[in-house]
Amino acid sequence: GNSVTQMEGPVTLSEEAFLTINCTYTATGYPSLFWYVQYPGEGLQLLLKATKADDKGSNKGFEATYRKETTSFHLEKGSVQVSDSAVYFCALSDRNTDKLIFGTGTRLQVFP
């Protein structure tokens, strides 16, 4: 069945460091891929998405590229801020369903 695997956290970085959070997926067909973010005390918010191979989703300085050949959707940001501290979830949905399949989430902690 469809599944998402993402790197375990916590990821601890200093402000302005480069961020990568790895995400790989297993799916039949051509899923849509998402990154959601959960700030402390809040619900999950859509950060970015990509719906087909080689698409790049971007938002708030974060980017992720849909790589079909490596079944990956790694999240990157060139220079993190303390305010980026949150839990990041990679997710997929296939076109025949209306549900998201999430990874376990990766906690990012950014220190000044």
Place this chain on the structure above:
Amino acid sequence: EPEVTQTPSHQVTQMGQEVILRCVPISNHLYFYWYRQILGQKVEFLVSFYNNEISEKSEIFDDQFSVERPDGSNFTLKIRSTKLEDSAMYFCASSARSLQDSPLHFGNGTRLTVT
């Protein structure tokens, strides 16, 4: 910005009791969902609801679970007889159109503790 609201934020109940988790989706949204996250595990899909009926449900969503949109604004999840393993954070979500065309908006969650 409109948001999905969930109440209560934390519910404690004894095993075998019924609980109702409440959600108010964004007012013009048509698709409604419940997800849950057991501590330290993945966020899991429970059920989707559209046009006043369940459109999809997971294996978790057995006969002990039910959903209802009683009055056109609330969307509730009922667990008939809670078990210890139902302890989790429950997230309600809504969207204007199907998942492929519009983003899910999530509430802040209800933490359910079954003792």
